[in-house]
Amino acid sequence: IGYDAARGRAAWVAYRLTAVVDYVNRPRPPFIDDPRINTVTDTHIYAGPAYDRGHLAPNYAMSQLYGEKAQRQSFYYSNVVPQRPRLNQLLWQRLEEVEIDDVAPAHSPLWVLVGPIAADNERSTEHWGELDNVARTPAAFFRIWVARDDHGRWQAMAFVVPQSVRGDEPLD
Numbered sequence: 001i002g003y004d005a006a007r008g009r010a011a012w013v014a015y016r017l018t019a020v021v022d023y024v025n026r027p028r029p030p031f032i033d034d035p036r037i038n039t040v041t042d043t044h045i046y047a048g049p050a051y052d053r054g055h056l057a058p059n060y061a062m063s064q065l066y067g068e069k070a071q072r073q074s075f076y077y078s079n080v081v082p083q084r085p086r087l088n089q090l091l092w093q094r095l096e097e098v099e100i101d102d103v104a105p106a107h108s109p110l111w112v113l114v115g116p117i118a119a120d121n122e123r124s125t126e127h128w129g130e131l132d133n134v135a136r137t138p139a140a141f142f143r144i145w146v147a148r149d150d151h152g153r154w155q156a157m158a159f160v161v162p163q164s165v166r167g168d169e170p171l172d
Contacts, residue, residue: 001057001078002115003037007136009081012115013056019105020064026071028059034078041077045136054083054141056114058096081116082137083163090167095143095159098171107147107155114143117160139163 004011031053033041045051056079063071073079083092104110116138140162149155 003034003078005037005039007118008039008041010056010078010115012113013079014111014113015057015061017061017100017104017110017112018065018108020100024064026063026068029072029075031075031077031080034073034076037078043077045082049085051082051137052085052088053077053080054088054092055079056081058100060096061100064100081141083141084165086167087141087161087163087165091161091165091169091171092141094171095161099143099145103145103147107145109147111146112143113146114141116141137163 001013002011003009031043033039046053055074057074059071059074062074099110099112117140119137119139140160143159143161145157147155
């Protein structure tokens with residue numbers, strides 16, 4: 001994870017995926033502050049219906065491939081960014097499912113890079129003053145898949161997903 005202290009959130013997350021061999025049912029842990037970062041997260045933005053806690057490194061992949069400790073770490077606020085519910089619960093979730101169920105097994109190992117894209121009006125924490133959710137939330141997110149083809153050559157696919165999605169857009 002790369003952490004952007006000026007904005008109080010992750011700048012990017014990178015992780016490696018392979019096929020899930022044996023499913024293990026693990027309960028979702030609570031969201032907590034990252035003990036490696038000397039800050040207390042202002043969770044006020046998540047109190048209403050406007051924004052979900054959007055995982056960058058996904059809970060399912062971390063728990064299935066890296067175990068309980070990694071799953072708990074995926075619930076650190078350093079791995080969470082405000083996402084509109086239709087993005088987080090619909091389109092983003094579908095991308096995560098395709099990524100681990102289809103793309104990772106076919107292109108193992110699959111490297112994934114994910115992060116927020118700042119809005120033009122977004123300011124760093126030193127300029128916030130009053131809680132300003134619009135200025136604190138990314139305009140969009142990027143997701144990049146990187147793997148080697150059958151000949152050992154690197155190949156990549158990148159997505160830019162705006163906060164304004166309906167959620168039912170086709171992934172192609």
